[in-house]
Amino acid sequence: MGRVGVLLLNLGGPDKLDDVGPFLYNLFSDPEIIRLPFRWLQKPLAWFIASRRTKTSQENYKQIGGGSPLRQITEAQGEALKQELQTLGEDAEIYVGMRYWHPYTEEAVASLTHDTEIEKLVILPLYPQFSISTSGSSFRLLEQMWKTDPKLQQIEYTVIASWYKQPGYLKAMADLIAQELDQLPNPSEAHIFFSAHGVPKSYVEEAGDPYQQEIEECTELIMRTLNRPNAYTLAYQSRVGPVEWLQPYTEDAIQELGAKGIQNLVVVPISFVSEHIETLQEIDIEYRELAEEAGIHNFRRVPALNTHPTFIRALADLVVNALKSPNLDLSQVTQMKKRIKMYPQEQWQWGITTSAEVWNGRIAMLGFIALVVEMITGRGLLHFIGILQ
Numbered sequence: 017m018g019r020v021g022v023l024l025l026n027l028g029g030p031d032k033l034d035d036v037g038p039f040l041y042n043l044f045s046d047p048e049i050i051r052l053p054f055r056w057l058q059k060p061l062a063w064f065i066a067s068r069r070t071k072t073s074q075e076n077y078k079q080i081g082g083g084s085p086l087r088q089i090t091e092a093q094g095e096a097l098k099q100e101l102q103t104l105g106e107d108a109e110i111y112v113g114m115r116y117w118h119p120y121t122e123e124a125v126a127s128l129t130h131d132t133e134i135e136k137l138v139i140l141p142l143y144p145q146f147s148i149s150t151s152g153s154s155f156r157l158l159e160q161m162w163k164t165d166p167k168l169q170q171i172e173y174t175v176i177a178s179w180y181k182q183p184g185y186l187k188a189m190a191d192l193i194a195q196e197l198d199q200l201p202n203p204s205e206a207h208i209f210f211s212a213h214g215v216p217k218s219y220v221e222e223a224g225d226p227y228q229q230e231i232e233e234c235t236e237l238i239m240r241t242l243n244r245p246n247a248y249t250l251a252y253q254s255r256v257g258p259v260e261w262l263q264p265y266t267e268d269a270i271q272e273l274g275a276k277g278i279q280n281l282v283v284v285p286i287s288f289v290s291e292h293i294e295t296l297q298e299i300d301i302e303y304r305e306l307a308e309e310a311g312i313h314n315f316r317r318v319p320a321l322n323t324h325p326t327f328i329r330a331l332a333d334l335v336v337n338a339l340k341s342p343n344l345d346l347s348q349v350t351q352m353k354k355r356i357k358m359y360p361q362e363q364w365q366w367g368i369t370t371s372a373e374v375w376n377g378r379i380a381m382l383g384f385i386a387l388v389v390e391m392i393t394g395r396g397l398l399h400f401i402g403i404l405q
């Protein structure tokens with residue numbers, strides 16, 4: 017009798033400071049993270065942005081002990097899930113596949129194809145809400161691997177696309193929030209501040225990413241499960257680069273709440289289930305400082321779920337239900353999740369049209385990037401691409 021495999025998908029993070037540069041290069045090389053009109057520009061631009069960001073990012077990782085805790089926490093979640101599944105009568109092998117650092121998705125898939133007794137695989141992203149830039153990127157990678165590897169094609173699999181409505185997950189989140197509120201002298205007066213990871217606005221408005229809608233619905237469901245009278249706000253953190261991201265930005269919303277006289281703030285990270293740099297450094301250090309400057313004296317942060325037992329049980333229930341339900345394949349999920357919209361630039365029309373505007377804008381952007389690269393490095397873009405020596 018074959019066994020069940022569970023492939024946990026996650027983003028990955030640098031284990032030590034020397035890993036930061038190559039990790040950032042991997043991240044920015046992903047067309048689901050930086051969307052460019054020309055594929056050939058992806059790698060040189062990834063190298064350029066990663067090189068520029070490495071120092072600042074290393075400084076941030078230094079503040080949380082010199083590396084990301086993500087690998088260790090994800091492996092602990094996998095171990096706890098294996099045990100929970102065992103108590104539910106399911107003997108499963110757990111694999112961890114990270115998108116941008118070790119253990120890479122490719123490594124996880126290689127080891128699951130070696131374990132010939134795996135009869136059915138459940139693909140479970142550790143992101144409660146779907147985004148093109150997170151689960152979507154991992155699904156796309158797996159889809160390519162499945163298309164090209166006959167050995168993989170023999171493995172029956174199903175995908176869990178997103179799971180922010182799962183009652184156990186909502187209960188675990190509500191319990192953690194309640195615990196934090198109850199540390200305050202007047203719990204009902206505290207303002208609950210949901211801080212979701214941001215994405216560029218164009219992902220939602222042009223590419224049809226359901227992320228914002230799923231985040232908003234998730235926030236409402238958590239508040240309903242919490243069943244407390246507290247006021248709450250949803251804002252988006254971790255913006256990178258010059259383009260507009262989902263608003264309001266966390267830093268602006270904190271300042272506004274401070275200006276309104278809010279004294280007690282309970283911050284809830286909701287896009288992610290493990291502690292990582294954006295909870296430990298960005299929220300705990302940067303936003304805390306900002307809040308204090310804005311007059312918010314009681315700043316508390318709800319811990320990430322990590323191996324919270326109710327959460328692990330929720331993951332186990334997701335796996336068991338997926339095994340009982342009809343299989344969902346990777347291309348079905350991508351189609352289902354994206355309200356497929358044709359990019360204006362992919363639908364060429366002559367004249368003063370949106371597509372012409374998009375292309376003019378992109379060409380101007382390229383010219384600008386080339387100018388900035390040359391001003392900073394003293395070498396033209398063609399050197400970096402390898403056309404000029």
Ligand SMILES: C=CC1=C(C)c2cc3[nH]c(cc4nc(cc5[nH]c(cc1n2)c(C)c5CCC(=O)O)C(CCC(=O)O)=C4C)c(C)c3C=C
Pocket residue numbers: 027028029030043049069073084085086143147149150213214215216227256287288291292293294
């Ligand atoms: C530039 C675009 C980025 C998008 C879009 C993005 C979306 C996104 N990311 C997470 C979760 C994580 N991000 C992490 C690190 C990280 N992400 C970006 C950029 C984008 N993320 C960068 C540049 C980095 C590196 C850190 C830094 O330099 O700021 C991580 C890893 C954290 C760790 O502990 O190492 C996670 C997790 C989500 C959920 C998301 C969209 C929904």
Ligand SMILES: [Fe+2]
Pocket residue numbers: 213254
């Ligand atoms: Fe990120």
